[in-house]
Amino acid sequence: MTGSCDEVMTLIGAGYETTTQALGWTWYLLGRNPSVETKLRKEIESVLGKRAPTFADLSGLEYTRMVFQEAMRLYPPIWAFSRVAIKRDEIGGFYVPPKSEVLLFPFITHRHAEFWDAPEEFSPERFSAENSINRPKFAYFPFGGGARQCIGNHFAQMEAQIIIAMVLQKFCVSLDEKHEVEAETSVTLRPRNGVKVVLEKV
Numbered sequence: 001m002t003g004s005c006d007e008v009m010t011l012i013g014a015g016y017e018t019t020t021q022a023l024g025w026t027w028y029l030l031g032r033n034p035s036v037e038t039k040l041r042k043e044i045e046s047v048l049g050k051r052a053p054t055f056a057d058l059s060g061l062e063y064t065r066m067v068f069q070e071a072m073r074l075y076p077p078i079w080a081f082s083r084v085a086i087k088r089d090e091i092g093g094f095y096v097p098p099k100s101e102v103l104l105f106p107f108i109t110h111r112h113a114e115f116w117d118a119p120e121e122f123s124p125e126r127f128s129a130e131n132s133i134n135r136p137k138f139a140y141f142p143f144g145g146g147a148r149q150c151i152g153n154h155f156a157q158m159e160a161q162i163i164i165a166m167v168l169q170k171f172c173v174s175l176d177e178k179h180e181v182e183a184e185t186s187v188t189l190r191p192r193n194g195v196k197v198v199l200e201k202v
């Protein structure tokens with residue numbers, strides 16, 4: 001493969017599976033939290049009505065952004081990843097030898113009671129500007145951090161806002177209650193047998 005072909009494959013590979021899982025979990029959480037869905041619908045209705053979103057609408061779809069961010073807090077698609085120590089270090093009293101691999105777990109940090117009130121609850125309001133002010137930067141890192149952080153970060157959030165808004169403009173999405181949803185820790189954090197929903201035209 002040529003270099004640019006490799007790059008395209010990386011973008012598709014890194015960008016497709018992650019966004020898919022994040023959106024799957026978003027529909028699951030919305031299905032279990034009808035009051036959030038109601039609030040979300042109100043925002044979409046007032047910002048867009050029936051028309052398709054444009055780039056200029058994205059800043060107005062703030063609650064939509066918060067819903068997606070909160071879904072990735074509870075179910076970060078990349079639930080674990082690693083870094084290699086370039087020199088000796090100490091973290092929380094643990095000696096880290098040079099060149100050792102250190103594992104980071106967004107899934108655990110995102111549910112840590114030191115950083116989050118009622119961590120198991122789906123509450124998008126946590127991500128309003130005012131509620132985010134005092135949160136340590138790395139209490140939330142679904143896209144990693146530092147020099148190697150996800151380059152699709154903003155693209156993924158934009159894509160998700162558009163997809164969530166356009167699906168809800170056309171459909172009521174409810175969970176198939178007979179289908180049990182269970183998290184599976186593969187390379188990504190995915191619903192083992194998918195999330196089954198019933199779509200009804202609005």
Ligand code: HEM
Nearest residue numbers: 014015018019022078142143144145148149150151152156
């Ligand atoms: C919800 C969607 C996504 C999530 C949760 C996600 C998450 C991540 C994470 C955790 C990393 C590793 C960061 C680190 O080591 O600090 C990463 C890297 C990367 N992501 Fe994403 N990603 C998403 C969407 C995308 C999209 C849409 C693209 C491209 C269009 C993309 C392209 C990449 C690439 C190329 C890297 C490697 C960057 C590097 O090593 O320099 N990702 N992503």
